[in-house]
Amino acid sequence: MTPLNDLMHSLPYARPELLLAAFALLGAVIGAWGGQKVFGLLSLLGVGVLVAAGAVAWMQNPSAPASIFQGAMVVDGVSVFAKVLISLSAAAALLVGADHFSRAGDRRFEYPVLMALAVLGMFVMVSAQDLISLYVGVELQSLAAYVLAAWRRDDARSSEAGLKYFVLSAISSGLLLFGASFVYGFTGSIRFDQIAAAVNEGAGGIGLVFGLVLMLCALGFKMSAAPFHMWTPDVYEGAPTPVTAFFAAAPKVAAVALMARVLYEPFGGMLAQWQQVVMALAAISMVWGAFGALLQTNLKRLMAYSSITNMGFALMGLAAGPEQGPASALIYLALYLPANIGIFALIISMQRNGEPAETIGDLAGLAQKRAWMAALFTMLLFSIAGIPPFAGFIGKFLVFAAAVDAGLVWLAIVGAVAAVVSAAYYLRILASVWFAPPAPALQKASSTVALTATLAAALSFPVLVLALGALQRWAETAVRMWN
């Protein structure tokens, strides 16, 4: 196939990415002319474009992997699954964020544009088929994220968050490149299929393992798995809450999907070598996140530790081998995301006299003042804690099942203990909501936020619980395309 033919063949498959790129570029131009006035319009348009990108990706849902751009990227089941989750969670974050910023009078048009660019980077990540597009995707996503983290330029915490994120993330990008160069050196290719072929022929040895471990460290950093999580609490706390809401959802999906692909596509033949590393990451993340959160009082920091624990659970799924591992991790994410987004929507809405109120104490007595908000908090927190009958429980159950089936019983037991410890801090929030004497009432949540949180709660129970069968079929078909 000539390069031109290949391009013409590839472009239709890249419609979601093209849509996002077009929106980002046009949005930058429109914003440059329109300034603050077009913030609302651009944001709404951005929400629409994100949803549309997800829908277009979903409609592509291919029955066999379609290799595009001369093998640099692929459209397959897993990439489509991840794209749908990414675009929907980013759309929800953009919606509540735009609502929040326009109420706060901070109407900078770059917000939807940067979001779209970050999502574009994630789309490239999840469909990467060689080391270069992997790196480009990660960097595009990260660069947009640095700017978003430092969104409040005049606020020391926000600037600190952006700078910290940038410096540490740059180191991890360095690790990624360093590892990739090892992989290239010892297999002779940057393409995943050729790496896989080389691995199966027994190429590499210790040098290849070295490269793989470096890459895993870097990806662990991006998904904030312990012990590469140090940036997470500070960035989550410092960044404006809508941005944190975005960080906590979409990039996690991208990182887990990319990790799954790297582990099972090019390095599927090295399961014995990387399994211990992933198991260690999973165990440390679950335990560290659970214990780290116990003493936090700031809800955003607490949610940062919560996401570390939850990434540990997703990694437990990934460690469980090709049979059930990747599918369970993907379903885990799909069931975890709504609760996460809903909780952040509620945190965004926590304001008193126009000032953000972010500590557990600010929620005191919410059940008596804002019963609906309290009910939503209760449902979403129990879901994320993994208590039945909520969706979060099913996610945990599935990764437990995958791990036990793969013979990793001890990892499942570590997970059980971590789940109890993390339940303790979710309960602290709920104890404040229900049991504490009322603090001065919080402002009423805007209808956008209330609607988003309600939808998220409805997804957590009962919608996704009832739709589990469909989710299972989708995830399993997606993963089966790899073999």
Added chain:
Amino acid sequence: MSEFLAGWPLLSIVTFLPAAGAIWVLAARAMLRGENPGFDQGVRIITLVVTIATFIASLFAFAAFNPNNPEFQLTENVPWAFGMSYAMGVDTLAMSLVLLTTFLMPICILASWHIEKQVASYMVLFLVLETLMIGVFCAQDIVLFYVFFEGGLIPMFILIGVWGGQRRVYAAFKFFLYTLLGSLLMLVAIVAMMAMARNAGIENPSNIPALTAFAAQGGFSPDIQIWLWLAFFASFAVKMPMWPVHTWLPDAHVEAPTAGSVVLAAILLKMGGYGFLRFSLPMFPDASHYFTPFVFTLSVIAIVWASLVAFRQLDMKKLIAYSSVAHMGFVTLGIFAGNIQGVQGAIFQMLSHGIISGALFLCVGVVYDRMHTREIAFYGGLVNRMPVYAAIFLLFTMGNVGLPGTSGFPGEILTMLGTFQVNAWFAAAAALGVILSAAYALTLYRKVALGNIENPKLDGITDIDAREWVLFVPLIIATLLMGFAPSLVLDFTKASAETIVSAFAGAAP
């Protein structure tokens, strides 16, 4: 009757009727938005009506049920995902516990009539709790069972924490985290069992009858059974609660509102015993034999030790809570005796304890509503002012002691009979517990009801009113009926008990 009811999803109706009631209350609340003076009263009435309707629905299920059939009946099955399904079904053991639950719930609601704080939330949580409790007994899929089993923690956590007494937040946390740790270990075991069954080619590896059949064919090797048994034990022993993991119970009981204590003692504690009977004995018979001395030892310690501790309590509710621990010791003794007398006695004791301990907590609630203290020393001589109350209290105290003619007696005698056949020493030690229970229960009664009124604050105390009559009458009837005609219950539960015993005996070493 049973033809008329054929084809109806009766168990789902019984299970989810309370949840529908909860949605009704929430919808009414959303539409009426506070400022409605009669709203709270309306919510109480709706809740009462819904719980009574649930009881009636469970009677229909009972009518459609054939007690001579040891199989699961009234089954429903809707496939879900990963080989799991929404499977419902009851045998006589489960049916009797469902009836106990639906019978006690209207009484609990009636007992909560004086709650003024956040009435709608309180009632919604109680209705959700009822759905989850009934679901535990009806679930025929092990994951579905876990969902109901564990989901019950949520409403209980909030009920204890919001409407409880002084140290309610501490008690709520302790209750939740204790039970969660036990349950998650059980979840890992469930996952492992499903994996083994699936690898052996079982199509629906989470179905309880399928798993039981798989276990009966030796699906779980004795070595693996040990681990699985321990994981299940971690969960059920905490729920039961057995010594030494019982310490959440006195805290939770004392701090819960009256109706919460009733539900805890009467129904939630039964889940542990139900779990042993449904899972541990039939699915891990070898391990159950192996651990019988261990369970016997813990049970006897629980009986003797908890009775002695109960003797020294200053708080009425705490005393009854410790007496529950002792009575549950008899249940575990009977279950792991593993013969027909023991298992039948354990089931009977569970049902009887549900009624008697529930009634005793209501008795405490009656005086607590009037005086707002549960301190034993505060009271004395109540018989002078409250003769009817004193009579009722006496009846249930005697039931607690196990006097023949009350429902307390057959359960205790049968469990001891069953235990005696296995090991006479443990039976003798358990008999000591019967004497001790008389000591603490009668002492409580003497201090509270007999003598002269010493405390001037008690001068104005009034005897029970019409609402409280309505509360107690069904419980009195049930206690006496089960005491004088235990065969009514024993004949009904026989089919299940025989199945369990034969599964257990088949693995005798």
